[in-house]
Amino acid sequence: MANALSQQTQIGDALSQKNRMRLGRLFIYGPLGVMAILYLMPLWVMVVTSLKPLDEIYGGSFIGLPQTVTLDAWRAAWSQACIGTECTGLKPYFVNSLLMVIPAVVLSTAIGAINGYILTKWRFPGANFVFGLLLFGCFLPYQAILIPMARTLGLLGLAGSIPGLIFVHVAYGICFTTLFFRNYFVSLPDELTKAAMVDGAGFFRIFWSVILPTSIPIIVVSCIWQFTQIWNDFLFGVSFTSGGNSPITVALNNIVNVTTGRKQYNVDMAAAMIAAIPTLLVYIVAGRYFVRGLTAGAVKG
Amino acid sequence: MNAAKSFSSRLAGWLPRIVVAPSLLVVIVTVYLFILWTGVISFTSSKFVPIYDFVGLEQFVRLWATPRWHTAVANLFIFSALFLLLSTGIGLLMAILLDQNIRSEGFLRAVYLYPMALSFIVTGTAWKWILNPGLGIQKVVNEFGWTDFRFDWITDPKMAIYTVVIAGVWQSSGFAMAIFLAGLRGIDNSVIKAAQIEGASLPLIYRQIIIPMLRPAMLSVIVLLSYIAIKSFDLVLALTNGGPGSATELPSTFMFSATFRRNQMGVGAASAIMMLMTVAAIIIPYLYSELRERNNG
Numbered sequence: 140m141a142n143a144l145s146q147q148t149q150i151g152d153a154l155s156q157k158n159r160m161r162l163g164r165l166f167i168y169g170p171l172g173v174m175a176i177l178y179l180m181p182l183w184v185m186v187v188t189s190l191k192p193l194d195e196i197y198g199g200s201f202i203g204l205p206q207t208v209t210l211d212a213w214r215a216a217w218s219q220a221c222i223g224t225e226c227t228g229l230k231p232y233f234v235n236s237l238l239m240v241i242p243a244v245v246l247s248t249a250i251g252a253i254n255g256y257i258l259t260k261w262r263f264p265g266a267n268f269v270f271g272l273l274l275f276g277c278f279l280p281y282q283a284i285l286i287p288m289a290r291t292l293g294l295l296g297l298a299g300s301i302p303g304l305i306f307v308h309v310a311y312g313i314c315f316t317t318l319f320f321r322n323y324f325v326s327l328p329d330e331l332t333k334a335a336m337v338d339g340a341g342f343f344r345i346f347w348s349v350i351l352p353t354s355i356p357i358i359v360v361s362c363i364w365q366f367t368q369i370w371n372d373f374l375f376g377v378s379f380t381s382g383g384n385s386p387i388t389v390a391l392n393n394i395v396n397v398t399t400g401r402k403q404y405n406v407d408m409a410a411a412m413i414a415a416i417p418t419l420l421v422y423i424v425a426g427r428y429f430v431r432g433l434t435a436g437a438v439k440g
Numbered sequence: 441m442n443a444a445k446s447f448s449s450r451l452a453g454w455l456p457r458i459v460v461a462p463s464l465l466v467v468i469v470t471v472y473l474f475i476l477w478t479g480v481i482s483f484t485s486s487k488f489v490p491i492y493d494f495v496g497l498e499q500f501v502r503l504w505a506t507p508r509w510h511t512a513v514a515n516l517f518i519f520s521a522l523f524l525l526l527s528t529g530i531g532l533l534m535a536i537l538l539d540q541n542i543r544s545e546g547f548l549r550a551v552y553l554y555p556m557a558l559s560f561i562v563t564g565t566a567w568k569w570i571l572n573p574g575l576g577i578q579k580v581v582n583e584f585g586w587t588d589f590r591f592d593w594i595t596d597p598k599m600a601i602y603t604v605v606i607a608g609v610w611q612s613s614g615f616a617m618a619i620f621l622a623g624l625r626g627i628d629n630s631v632i633k634a635a636q637i638e639g640a641s642l643p644l645i646y647r648q649i650i651i652p653m654l655r656p657a658m659l660s661v662i663v664l665l666s667y668i669a670i671k672s673f674d675l676v677l678a679l680t681n682g683g684p685g686s687a688t689e690l691p692s693t694f695m696f697s698a699t700f701r702r703n704q705m706g707v708g709a710a711s712a713i714m715m716l717m718t719v720a721a722i723i724i725p726y727l728y729s730e731l732r733e734r735n736n737g
Contacts, residue, residue, distance in 0.1 A: 167540050174534060175551045181566040181610065182554070188569065200580045201570065250463050261456035269464055271731065276471045278723040280671045282695040283716040284470065286709060287477040290490065291470075310470040313463050342455045371559035373674035378700065388561045392678055395565050404569055411565040415558050422557035426550055429557065433615060434622055 189213060189409035196404050212405035216413055220406055222393045223382065229413050231383065232390035236370060239301050239386055243308040244365045250309070251316020251361055252354065256346050258317070259324040260332045270321060276314030285378050292379055299380050307379065308369045315368070316361045319432070323357040324350065356428070363425055364432035367418050387414045475716065482709035490705065499706040500714075508686050509711065512694040515601050519608070519690065520669040526609045527665055528658070531616025536646060538617070539624045549621070552614035560611065564678025567607040568594065597687035600680050604672075604688055607679055612668060616661045623657030624650070663726045670719055691715050 184202055189212050191205040199206070218228035254273070258266050288307060289298070297303030327350070335345045376386040385393075391414045395407050422429050485495045503509050534552060538545055555563060570576045573592035581589040593599035627650060635645045673692035680688040682697070691711055699708030 167537050167542060171534070171537050171542070171548055174530075175548055178551050178555065178610070178614070181563070181570060184570055185566050196575065200583065201572075201576050202580060254460055254463055257456040257460045263457055267731075269460065271727070272464070272472070273467055274727055274731075275723070276467055278667055278719060278727075279471055279475075280667075280692075280712075280715045280719045282671070282673075282692055282712040283478050284474040285478075285695075285712070286481055286490070286699060286705060287474040288470065291474075307470075310466050313467060314471075317463075341452065342459075367557055371561075373559065373561050373677070374696075378696070388559050388674070391559075391565065392561050395568070395678065396681065404575070407565060408569065411562045415562045418557045418559070419554065422554055423550075426553070430553065430618055433553075433556065434619055 185408045185412055185415075189216075189405055189412055191405055193401070193403060193405055212403070212409040213413070215403070215406045216394070216409035220394050220403075220410060221397065222385075222390045225383065229387060229390055229394070229410055232385055232387045233413065235301060235384060236387040239304050239308070240366060240369045243305045243312065243369050244362055246305070247309045247312030247316050247365050248358060248361045250313050251318075252320050252351070252358065253346065254313065254317040255320025255322075255324050256350055258321045259327075260329065260345075260350070261342070270317070273314045273317050276311060277318060279311070279314075281311070281374055285374075289379060299382075299384055301380075301384055303379055304375060304386065307375050308365075308372070312365050312369070315364060319357055319361045319364070320354070323354060327353060356431075359425065359428045360432045363421055363428050366421060367429070367432075370418050478709050478712050478716075481705060482713050484706055486705040486709070488703045488705065495706075499710040503707050503710045503714070506707070508689055509691075509694055511686055512689040512691045512711075515688060515690055516670065518601055519605055519672070520666060522602070522605045523608045523612070523669050524662060524665050526605065527613040527616045528661055530609065530613040531661065532620050532651075532654075534613070534617045535620035535624055536650075538621060549618075552617050554614070555611040556615050558611070560672075560674035561678045563607055563611050564675050567603065567610070568679050571603050571606075594680065595684060597684050600684060600687045604676055604679055608669070608672065608675060611675070612665060616665065619657050619661050619664075620654060623654045627653050659726070663722060666722050667719060670715060 180202075187203070187205055188196060188201060190208045190210070191199070192207060192209050192211065195206060216229055218230050219226060220228050222229075222232070258270055292298045292303045292306070295303070295306075297306060331349055331353075332345050335349045340349070370386075371388065372386070373388040373392065376389040377392070380386070380389065391410050394410050480492070481490050482499055483495065483497070484491055484493050485498070538548060542548075571591070571594040573579070573590075573595060576591075578589060578591040581591070594603045631649060631653075632645055635649055640648070671692055672690060673696065676682060676688055676690055676693050682689045682693050691714065695708050695711040695715065698704040698711060
């Protein structure tokens with residue numbers, strides 16, 4: 140009897156513990172789920188709004204599913220919406236951003252790679268100081284250089300042009316890419332380069348056939364980081380370009396801030412989605428590398 | 441021939457420095473020389489174009505006598521304090537919850553972090569629409585039956601700065617989460633096991649052991665988020681355009697409009713220098729300690 144009783148309480152204990160565990164899990168999944176919904180809500184709102192006709196937007200709720208799905212807003216945002224006095228849609232600005240981002244990413248990553256290689260494998264007196272100089276550039280508030288850069292671009296004949304923007308993005312991007320590659324190459328054993336040197340390989344040969352083949356992951360990290368930063372940049376775009384040479388972020392802001400007439404929220408949201416899709420795609424395809432870039436400067440390697 | 445060889449070997453010795461020199465030069469000019477240049481302009485009476493006369497601290501005096509700048513500085517304090525507190529708190533909470541061996545961790549992490557891939561202009565556009573009192577959250581809640589519900593912060597000069605906080609936290613708390621999660625993954629499990637054997641409860645373990653061990657991650661989060669807060673520009677421009685009136689002006693937007701819209705280049709340069717000094721006061725000690733520890737470790 141006593142035995143049975145104790146067995147029963149034991150079963151009861153086990154049950155209540157299991158319930159407690161369940162309750163505990165609820166306290167974990169509950170907040171995580173709520174947060175996930177809050178984080179996804181703006182994206183959801185953007186997508187559904189962009190698919191609704193304008194009357195439904197003014198009549199219905201901002202968060203509900205569209206009753207009639209239409210791509211008119213996307214078409215308008217892509218090729219008809221007015222930016223200033225030009226009603227060309229986002230298309231030419233999307234092309235501008237591509238023309239800017241591709242050379243800027245390639246150049247800044249290539250330069251960062253070779254800088255990182257020199258600062259780790261061909262250390263010279265003062266190499267640490269050089270690295271410190273570059274590192275502060277990562278944290279420069281760009282307002283502190285806007286005026287001189289605007290003057291300099293003017294003197295170089297690059298004012299208001301896409302090559303001018305490429306130059307700006309490469310100049311300040313070097314700081315980040317050098318940081319990425321330096322921190323990555325520091326962990327490569329020096330024996331690798333020493334052995335290649337004994338075999339008679341020179342500076343460029345070692346870089347090309349020993350270092351580069353091992354650095355695919357960090358090249359991906361650097362390209363994704365630079366792509367996201369440069370595609371999303373607004374400050375340089377709005378300060379150094381005007382009119383038809385603007386990148387997409389500037390054009391998007393112009394579309395959204397049009398104050399005349401009935402506000403076309405569906406076109407605004409479609410335009411925002413068009414501007415967001417390239418970086419979102421990169422994030423979905425290569426999110427792991429994106430996170431590595433984000434945390435590269437933060438967590439000590 | 442000997443001379444030629446020694447020349448080529450000397451060249452080889454200098455080659456790394458020669459290759460790194462152009463980018464070093466570009467950075468020295470575009471970062472340091474340009475800062476100096478901005479500093480020089482802040483001591484001149486420049487308006488539309490730089491004029492190189494010397495007027496001492498006149499522009500700084502004028503800057504600090506501008507009510508709009510006072511609004512900008514006050515807003516920066518409100519915005520940074522709340523932005524930091526909320527992003528760090530939410531980020532830490534999410535990281536701890538995600539670290540409990542849960543299912544679909546990868547998916548949730550991706551959801552919390554995707555806003556970081558968006559441009560602040562996109563974020564601002566989306567939130568401007570959600571916060572619009574006539575068509576956004578307020579309208580939906582009103583139609584749901586709660587007809588007195590008011591959520592018109594974005595058009596209320598007193599409350600508008602808090603909408604910038606909401607959008608900023610939405611965009612950046614996932615970033616804090618990612619850094620905290622990396623920190624949590626770096627903590628040795630045996631410490632936690634030992635505390636559990638001693639009979640410590642989970643909340644106690646977190647308060648007493650784990651969160652103190654996250655100090656380096658905490659420092660990184662605070663420094664990087666402060667930097668994001670100080671340079672916030674696009675978010676304000678897209679969300680409120682500094683308004684209503686100048687209610688959501690920040691130093692970054694003030695600098696831009698003074699320089700490029702109101703032809704007060706001297707004042708703009710002075711405000712840029714104030715911003716730079718604020719960032720430097722936070723970043724330089726941080727970089728110094730990071731580099732020193734890295735060299736020791």
